[in-house]
Amino acid sequence: MAKNRLSPEDWLSAGFRALSTDGPNALKAEPLARRLGTTKGSFYWHFEDVPTFQAAMLQLWEDRAYVAVVEDLNKEPNPIKRLRALASAAAESAPEEFGGKGAEPSIRAWARESQTVAKAVKRIDDLRMSYVRDLLTEIGLTNSELTRLLYGAFIGMQELSTRDDESNSDAMGTLVDLILALYEDA
Amino acid sequence: MAKNRLSPEDWLSAGFRALSTDGPNALKAEPLARRLGTTKGSFYWHFEDVPTFQAAMLQLWEDRAYVAVVEDLNKEPNPIKRLRALASAAAESAPEEFGGKGAEPSIRAWARESQTVAKAVKRIDDLRMSYVRDLLTEIGLTNSELTRLLYGAFIGMQELSTRDDESNSDAMGTLVDLILALYEDA
DNA sequence: GATTCTCCATACGCTTACGTATGCTTTATA
DNA sequence: TATAAAGCATACGTAAGCGTATGGAGAATC
Numbered sequence: 001m002a003k004n005r006l007s008p009e010d011w012l013s014a015g016f017r018a019l020s021t022d023g024p025n026a027l028k029a030e031p032l033a034r035r036l037g038t039t040k041g042s043f044y045w046h047f048e049d050v051p052t053f054q055a056a057m058l059q060l061w062e063d064r065a066y067v068a069v070v071e072d073l074n075k076e077p078n079p080i081k082r083l084r085a086l087a088s089a090a091a092e093s094a095p096e097e098f099g100g101k102g103a104e105p106s107i108r109a110w111a112r113e114s115q116t117v118a119k120a121v122k123r124i125d126d127l128r129m130s131y132v133r134d135l136l137t138e139i140g141l142t143n144s145e146l147t148r149l150l151y152g153a154f155i156g157m158q159e160l161s162t163r164d165d166e167s168n169s170d171a172m173g174t175l176v177d178l179i180l181a182l183y184e185d186a
Numbered sequence: 187m188a189k190n191r192l193s194p195e196d197w198l199s200a201g202f203r204a205l206s207t208d209g210p211n212a213l214k215a216e217p218l219a220r221r222l223g224t225t226k227g228s229f230y231w232h233f234e235d236v237p238t239f240q241a242a243m244l245q246l247w248e249d250r251a252y253v254a255v256v257e258d259l260n261k262e263p264n265p266i267k268r269l270r271a272l273a274s275a276a277a278e279s280a281p282e283e284f285g286g287k288g289a290e291p292s293i294r295a296w297a298r299e300s301q302t303v304a305k306a307v308k309r310i311d312d313l314r315m316s317y318v319r320d321l322l323t324e325i326g327l328t329n330s331e332l333t334r335l336l337y338g339a340f341i342g343m344q345e346l347s348t349r350d351d352e353s354n355s356d357a358m359g360t361l362v363d364l365i366l367a368l369y370e371d372a
Numbered sequence: 373g374a375t376t377c378t379c380c381a382t383a384c385g386c387t388t389a390c391g392t393a394t395g396c397t398t399t400a401t402a
Numbered sequence: 403t404a405t406a407a408a409g410c411a412t413a414c415g416t417a418a419g420c421g422t423a424t425g426g427a428g429a430a431t432c
Contacts, residue, residue, distance in 0.1 A: 005408090
C-alpha cells in the first residue's frame with residue numbers, strides 16, 4: 001500500500017462501487033474517504049461539494065449509458081442480427097469501475113430519491129426505446145407494445161441478475177425468438 | 187386538522203408513502219413525524235426504534251406481496267386464463283396506503299441498501315417464479331427460460347410504469363400471446 | 373369528578389456528516 | 403536544492419438524526 005495520490009476518477013469509481021454495494025446513501029464524502037483509506041480533505045480538494053460530485057457521477061453514467069449499449073451494434077447491417085445482439089447485450093455487465101453487474105439497477109434505485117437522477121434515467125430510457133422502436137420498424141414490426149415489452153424485459157433482467165447469475169441472454173434470446181416467429185408468419 | 191391520535195398503522199402507511207416518494211432515506215423517525223404533523227415522541231411510543239419500525243414495514247409488505255398477486259388468480263381453474271390474469275395483474279398498483287404505483291420498485295430500491303430487505307424480496311421473487319413455473323408446466327410449456335422471461339418482464343414493467351402511465355397489461359398481454367402462440371404450434 | 377392510562381411534546385447528550393480553514397507533506401518547477 | 407504548487411490531514415462550528423427521560427394533555431374508567 002504505497003502512498004497513492006488520488007485522481008477525481010478514483011473518487012468517481014469508488015462512488016460507483018459504493019453505489020452498487022451500499023446504495024445511494026454511501027455517496028457522501030466521509031464514507032467514501034474511509035473506503036479509499038483517506039480523509040475528506042482529498043475529496044474536497046477534487047470536488048466542490050457532495051452534490052457536484054454526484055452530478056459528475058451521473059454525467060459519467062449518462063455519457064456511457066446509451067452509447068455503450070448501442071455503439072457496437074450499429075456495425076451490424078442486418079437488423080435482425082442487430083436485434084439479437086441487442087438482446088444478448090442484456091447479459092453484459094458494466095465494467096468494474098462503473099460498479100459492475102448491478103450498476104444500472106443501482107442508478108435506478110438512486111433515481112427514486114433524486115429528481116435529477118430520475119430525469120437522466122428517463123432521457124436514457126427514451127433514447128434506448130426509440131432505438132428499439134426504429135429497429136423493430138426496420139424489421140417490419142410496428143406493434144408498439146413490442147418496444148415496451150422488449151425494453152421492459154431488458155430492465156427486469158438486469159434487476160433479476162443482480163442476485164443470481166442466470167443468463168439473461170438466454171431469456172432475452174427466447175423473447176427475440178418469439179417476436180421473430182411473429183415476423184416469420186407475417 | 188383535529189388533534190388526531192395515531193396508530194402504528196398510520197405510521198407504517200406513512201412509511202410506505204415516504205418510501206415511494208422520497209426513497210428509503212425517508213424512513214426515519216423525525217422526517218416521518220414531520221410528514222405526519224407530529225413529533226418523534228409518538229414514533230417512539232409505538233415503535234421500539236427505527237430498525238423495528240422498518241422490520242414491521244417489511245413484514246407487512248412480505249405478507250401481502252405473494253398473496254395479493256396470486257390469491258384471486260386461483261379461483262380461475264383454466265390455467266391459460268390464469269396466465270392471462272397474471273399478466274394483467276402487472277398493471278395493478280398497490281393500494282395507496284402501501285405506497286401506490288411505485289410501491290414494489292421502491293421496495294426493490296430499498297433492498298439495494300439493506301440485506302434484510304434484499305432477502306425478503308428474494309423470498310417473494312422465488313415464490314412467485316415457482317408459481318409461474320408451475321402454471322406454465324400445467325399448460326404444457328416446460329422451457330425454463332419462459333419463467334424468467336415472464337417474471338423479468340413483469341418486474342421491468344413495474345419499473346417503467348413508475349414514470350409513465352402506459353398500460354403494462356397490454357405489453358404483458360402481448361407477451362402472453364407470443365408464448366401461447368408457441369403453445370398452439372406445439 | 374378524581375384517577376389512571378394512553379399518547380404526545382420537549383429537552384438532553386450522542387453520533388455522523390457537512391463544508392471551511394489552516395497547516396503539513398509530497399511532488400514538481402525554477 | 404530552494405521554492406512553489408498540489409494533494410492530503412486535522413480541527414473547527416453547524417446541522418440532522420438517534421434514543422432516553424420526563425412531564426403534560428386527553429381519554430377512559432371507576
